[in-house]
Amino acid sequence: xxxxxxxxxxxxxxxxxxAASMTACASRPKPAGPAPTTAPPPAAEQxxxxxxxxxxxxxxxxxxxxxxxxxxxxxxxxxxxEVRVDAQPVLEAQxxxxxxxxxxxxxxxxxxxERGTREYNIALGARRANAVREILIAQGVGSDRLTTVSYxxxxxxxxxxxxxxxxxxxxAHTQILSGAR
Amino acid sequence: xxxLLKRRTLIASFGAAALAGGLASRSAxxxxxxxxxxxxxxxxxxxIPAFGGGAPGSEIASVIGANLQRSGLFRPLEPATFIExxxxxxxxxxxxxxKQINAQAxxxxxxxxxxxxxxxxxxxxxxxxxQQLLGLQFSASPENWRRIAxxxxxxxxxxLTGEKGYFDTRIVFVAETGARDKxxxxxxxxxxxxANPSYLTNGASIVxxxxxxxxxxxxxxxxxxxxxxxxxxxxxxxxxxxSLGEFRGMVFSPRFAPGGGKVAFSVERGGNSDIYxxxxxxxxxxxxxxxxxxxxxxxxxxxxxxxxxxxDRSGAPQLYxxxxxxxxxxxxxxxEGRYTTPVWSPTGEFIAFTxxxxxxxxxxxxxxDGSDERLLTSSFMDEGPTWAPNGRVLMFSRETPGGxxxxxxxxxxxxxxxxxxxxxxxxxxAWSPLLN
Numbered sequence: 001x002x003x004x005x006x007x008x009x010x011x012x013x014x015x016x017x018x019a020a021s022m023t024a025c026a027s028r029p030k031p032a033g034p035a036p037t038t039a040p041p042p043a044a045e046q047x048x049x050x051x052x053x054x055x056x057x058x059x060x061x062x063x064x065x066x067x068x069x070x071x072x073x074x075x076x077x078x079x080x081x082e083v084r085v086d087a088q089p090v091l092e093a094q095x096x097x098x099x100x101x102x103x104x105x106x107x108x109x110x111x112x113x114e115r116g117t118r119e120y121n122i123a124l125g126a127r128r129a130n131a132v133r134e135i136l137i138a139q140g141v142g143s144d145r146l147t148t149v150s151y152x153x154x155x156x157x158x159x160x161x162x163x164x165x166x167x168x169x170x171x172a173h174t175q176i177l178s179g180a181r
Numbered sequence: 182x183x184x185l186l187k188r189r190t191l192i193a194s195f196g197a198a199a200l201a202g203g204l205a206s207r208s209a210x211x212x213x214x215x216x217x218x219x220x221x222x223x224x225x226x227x228x229i230p231a232f233g234g235g236a237p238g239s240e241i242a243s244v245i246g247a248n249l250q251r252s253g254l255f256r257p258l259e260p261a262t263f264i265e266x267x268x269x270x271x272x273x274x275x276x277x278x279x280k281q282i283n284a285q286a287x288x289x290x291x292x293x294x295x296x297x298x299x300x301x302x303x304x305x306x307x308x309x310x311x312q313q314l315l316g317l318q319f320s321a322s323p324e325n326w327r328r329i330a331x332x333x334x335x336x337x338x339x340x341l342t343g344e345k346g347y348f349d350t351r352i353v354f355v356a357e358t359g360a361r362d363k364x365x366x367x368x369x370x371x372x373x374x375x376a377n378p379s380y381l382t383n384g385a386s387i388v389x390x391x392x393x394x395x396x397x398x399x400x401x402x403x404x405x406x407x408x409x410x411x412x413x414x415x416x417x418x419x420x421x422x423x424s425l426g427e428f429r430g431m432v433f434s435p436r437f438a439p440g441g442g443k444v445a446f447s448v449e450r451g452g453n454s455d456i457y458x459x460x461x462x463x464x465x466x467x468x469x470x471x472x473x474x475x476x477x478x479x480x481x482x483x484x485x486x487x488x489x490x491x492x493d494r495s496g497a498p499q500l501y502x503x504x505x506x507x508x509x510x511x512x513x514x515x516x517e518g519r520y521t522t523p524v525w526s527p528t529g530e531f532i533a534f535t536x537x538x539x540x541x542x543x544x545x546x547x548x549x550d551g552s553d554e555r556l557l558t559s560s561f562m563d564e565g566p567t568w569a570p571n572g573r574v575l576m577f578s579r580e581t582p583g584g585x586x587x588x589x590x591x592x593x594x595x596x597x598x599x600x601x602x603x604x605x606x607x608x609x610x611a612w613s614p615l616l617n
Binding site: 079081107114115116117118119120122123124126127129130131134147148149150151152154155156157158159160161 | 366433447454583
């Protein structure tokens with residue numbers, strides 16, 4: 001077998017963190033249905049773009065570097081825009097990365113699960129995006145580098161209708177717009 | 182492009198019996214009447230033989246039958262059981278033949294072509310009192326034959342129920358195609374019965390929440406792009422599209438005020454969504470809520486004086502009513518669960534909403550003061566009711582797990598629930614007023 005790459009190791013670490021946080025949040029209100037059996041795998045949803053990746057080494061300052069080494073997505077509880085404990089280190093890493101590469105501009109995209117109505121979910125996604133933006137600003141990232149948008153429930157990263165799908169789809173995605181290598 | 186639809190009562194070609202029947206029709210109504218308010222009503226057996234005049238005549242009769250059947254208030258009888266064949270509008274039906282098959286009402290008609298126009302005469306008969314209840318003529322250009330069928334359906338519905346019909350109407354909606362995480366959403370419009378669908382946008386951007394103006398010729402909707410959103414006015418006659426302007430933050434949930442001169446919508450700033458109203462004559466915009474909670478989905482009362490909206494200021498989404506200037510907001514929903522998408526009925530009588538409770542979604546109605554809440558549907562995902570112009574029927578989106586969305590309708594008693602006959606996936610329906 002091939003040795004475990006940095007990427008898969010990180011993915012496992014994130015799954016462990018997310019799983020811990022799901023357990024910690026078990027008392028919060030959830031939509032009815034079976035309890036989650038697996039946590040969202042945050043690093044798994046996007047295939048590596050052809051640029052920025054050389055084998056398994058990543059060009060520092062590239063979008064791929066940001067996705068792998070900072071993390072581009074944080075997750076929320078049902079109908080909540082409170083930044084979870086497991087999201088804090090991701091956002092700290094995002095802020096540190098953005099301060100290291102001050103030419104980079106990002107758009108924070110708020111998303112919701114499908115268990116709500118369309119207009120309310122646009123408003124909820126906007127709250128999530130803004131919650132992330134405020135944390136990045138508090139960590140020292142210039143506000144002029146951070147725009148927000150809400151996609152509500154219109155752009156699910158997981159097309160399923162299970163508790164796990166919904167947990168993945170309740171997120172804020174930090175999308176690099178310009179300035180990356 | 183708009184067709185001229187002439188209407189006049191028929192007297193000339195019909196004898197004294199018909200005229201007397203017309204005069205006596207008020208008293209006849211006591212015998213044959215459909216009560217739309219009862220939940221347990223037996224649909225009225227009605228015979229609608231093919232109209233004379235060839236293919237258009239049988240197609241018109243079949244569209245009328247389908248309309249009346251879908252209302253749930255009528256039961257069109259099987260033509261194979263009809264005893265009297267080849268009725269004409271020139272002589273009275275043989276009533277015993279229709280009594281024998283227990284038809285309570287009978288519709289017959291004749292289609293002619295006059296100088297390139299389609300001219301349709303029809304009669305509505307009370308079979309047991311042997312009286313004519315309606316005798317009317319409609320004409321239109323031949324391609325608009327379905328609209329004649331809808332106009333006749335509206336006349337029959339109104340004469341027998343005492344309420345305005347809703348068949349000569351259109352639905353603007355979002356047509357959906359493609360995989361769920363790459364969904365293509367196009368603005369679309371069709372007749373109320375699913376016929377004549379056409380597409381108004383090309384699917385390059387996600388569109389949502391279209392709504393009609395009270396003139397039926399203009400719609401407002403929201404477009405979602407990677408960088409943000411915009412709300413538009415779209416004129417259905419000219420296909421002209423106009424943005425309502427640039428807003429910092431998300432702009433969404435547009436809806437016309439009665440009369441069409443104003444649009445209410447939500448604007449988000451720094452994560453907080455509030456309700457604004459724009460006067461379309463001068464684009465003057467005023468903010469009418471300023472709560473730190475989510476305020477969205479505004480819908481005006483028919484007199485324009487009040488707005489029902491959705492807010493989570495209590496901690497979870499609930500329904501509130503306020504003055505159209507934002508004054509005196511008060512919560513009206515107190516049941517268990519989460520309430521969203523309130524829509525005031527055209528009669529002012531009810532507010533329809535989406536309710537999420539017990540892992541399911543419901544379409545429901547309540548009085549504007551929050552009393553008499555009734556849930557009409559229940560499924561994995563029901564969302565976004567829109568009222569037929571007579572306030573008797575609601576259309577909404579129903580989604581199954583995995584994301585296939587279809588349009589459904591339900592009457593206000595909750596008894597008549599059915600899928601709208603549009604073959605594709607669709608969401609966010611909005612019902613037009615009655616067309617002119």
